[in-house]
Amino acid sequence: MDLNLASQHLRLLADSTRLRLLLLLEQEELSVAELAAILQLAQPRVSTHLAKLKEAQLVIDRREGVSVYYRRASDSSKQELAELWQLLSKTTDDPLVQQDRERIPQVLASRNGGGSWADAVAGDMERHYSPGRTWEATTRALTALIGLGDVLDIASGDGVLAELLAPHATHITCLDISRRVVEAGRRRLANFDNVTFEQGDMHALPLDDASQDTVFLMHALTYTTQPQQVIREAARVLRPGGSLLAMTLAEHKHKKAVAPYDHSNL
Missing domain, CATH: 3.40.50.150 (Vaccinia Virus protein VP39)
Incomplete structure (x- = not known):
């Protein structure tokens, strides 16, 4: 990896909002509106960051009806960038990140039309954390x-x-x-x-x-x-x-x- 490429990768991951997005999308598949609600940011700002992360092959999207859901890409041709992200994801520990994660169940319940957390994740519970599941x-x-x-x-x-x-x-x-x-x-x-x-x-x-x-x-x-x-x-x-x-x-x-x-x- 040359200096120019290293600089590009570092600039991409130097933004705290993009780090928060990646940490959320590693845990859950979410829409722009859901991510905006969790991060408490405007949707256009979230969309701009997602576009950059998608271009870098760190996230992928999936369309379901009129909705588009984003998640962390499991495979990427940009190996050095993926390895840099893995290092950051394992070492990032911040109260703001924890607050983001705690808002996920509320957003999932809203996706379900205001139903319970259990209804929102029905059929897929083993992928979702809840207290006591150890x-x-x-x-x-x-x-x-x-x-x-x-x-x-x-x-x-x-x-x-x-x-x-x-x-x-x-x-x-x-x-x-x-x-x-x-x-x-x-x-x-x-x-x-x-x-x-x-x-x-x-x-x-x-x-x-x-x-x-x-x-x-x-x-x-x-x-x-x-x-x-x-x-x-x-x-x-x-x-x-x-x-x-x-x-x-x-x-x-x-x-x-x-x-x-x-x-x-x-």
Whole structure:
């Protein structure tokens, strides 16, 4: 890389707005309007920066109807520029960047017409961060060691856990209160014969007594103000000797940070 090319690359990435855009687009696919809302900048300014990043092959776009969504390019012929960006992305740590990331769930909910965070990411939940999702790594490590029998996954979302557990279970019932999430889960796991999705309330489970060998409450209790009732219902549907596994966030003071995720039990 000669001095002229090095200078061009450095000028491109010397702008803080372009760095913020790249960090956002590495995490989420977003439109100009959504990026402008997150960065709290005018759309023309955002569009100008995106044009430069696209020309440099650092971002690509995708059209969906009348909307255009941008994301970080996974491949680029400009290897030196891509390597420079990777170095910056790994070492950039700024409160403004964190604020940008915290606005993503609100923007996704608005894309969904004001629906919940879960509705906004239905069918694609494993790509989206939300507080308390660290259980997934633990689950991946443990699933090969256990036989689960008939499983109930309460507040299942679109089936991330069920997809991991299906090879080790006789049958999995995924229950969620959101119709849209349930429909997304059915599409997502359509090829799994032993997984079914039901729309229902975890406070009054639509299942028979003693019908399940294992019940999961993975990050479900943060969505209720009546956790005791939810646990009573989970115990009701368990067979004698069955297992109930629950994980949730500990009490915390970060109400603003979790507000976009519709948590009830803080």
